[in-house]
Amino acid sequence: MKVLVVDVGGNNVKLLATGHREVRKVPSVPRFTPARMVAAVRNATADWSYGAVTIGFPAPVRDGRIVKEPVNLGRGWVRFDFRRAFGRPVRIINDAVMQALGSYRRGRLLFLGLGTGLGAALVLDGLTQPLEIAHLPYRDGWTYEELLGKDALDEVGKKRWRRFVFEIVPRLQAAFQVDEVVLGGGNSKLLTTLPKGCRRGDNKNAFAGGFRLWSDAKPGRRRPAPRKSARARRRPK
């Protein structure tokens, strides 16, 4: 079956269908709604044929449903009927999970998406598990996303941001007890070297993950589904 993969990001929606090699993009306009997204996607792919759709979406997804409105887009995504709007079966998956699935080779993988925010997912023996670690506190009141996301990069510059990556990623790798870490997302390109046990992701992997979601190759698998502060330490109240 031919599949259209729709990778929804904060700046663009990227599109690729089975049998095509050229990725198309439509901009994620401000206050982007699902109806506008579907209209733009159908318009941009009017000459492509496909029997099913995968949507990689930047918000928590549970059992194939968006469960929380996205931070960087408009509203109305949770209740929207994508199947009806596309007129085809649709599978929705968290965008980090989609990239993780596409990057996966074997064993146990932690995927970290270094983009506007910080996406994360596990793949364990082919089974995907979304993670929402971006907003966990990490150090001195800063969350992981506040140190590894785009705002941090813009504010502190590449050099210090790379230092954050080299401090934090090995800790997460140890915490999750994985065989390897894939560093994806647009900003992974800014890393000239990678921490040990890491491999760089490729944005094409998002599409690979989207296609893989409809393949029958993995029956029985769930589809989609510091350093211590130097100052005086006092346990918080």
Add this chain to the structure above:
Amino acid sequence: MKVLVVDVGGNNVKLLATGHREVRKVPSVPRFTPARMVAAVRNATADWSYGAVTIGFPAPVRDGRIVKEPVNLGRGWVRFDFRRAFGRPVRIINDAVMQALGSYRRGRLLFLGLGTGLGAALVLDGLTQPLEIAHLPYRDGWTYEELLGKDALDEVGKKRWRRFVFEIVPRLQAAFQVDEVVLGGGNSKLLTTLPKGCRRGDNKNAFAGGFRLWSDAKPGRRRPAPRKSARARRRPK
């Protein structure tokens, strides 16, 4: 097949075999070595018959092998030949993973063991995954274990410790995107109420997990495998 489950803890080694109901204990003497442990266990269970052994062990275990010496016991555990010492097939599993497996019902579970330290594990559709989150920093330079472990409890008292539990556990629950959290370990008894979506563990579940490891019920499964700080916030160097 009759199985002996050996649950190694910092204070005691707890023992139960198929067909028995009474848990036996031998003390974990200071500088406990694997040879002393096996001798004590064989001595304490001389009247029990069993054809295989599960060892739940408080250190990282990978593919059935202890990969790091334990913090609270003696040395020599990594290279010790347990199969030879017991004269029977032995499966070794991280102790938190064993309890998680025994506590598991369905869906996606995060197990947190509130004991001397902080053990953690995931069970996703029956697949177990160890976690080593205890030593990740959480807030103001304190790690999760330094806020939820026994030392914290002794130092700050039950009331504040419970507050830490109610602050941290829901965050981990959201980060790991699980259906439920099981709070096990000896100190979980000190909680009079539990955060939403949590269930209390039972130490018997450790044995259930140890037996389950040898059952054929799950073919194809890997066996064993802030609140923001109020003060001035400055990104760390």
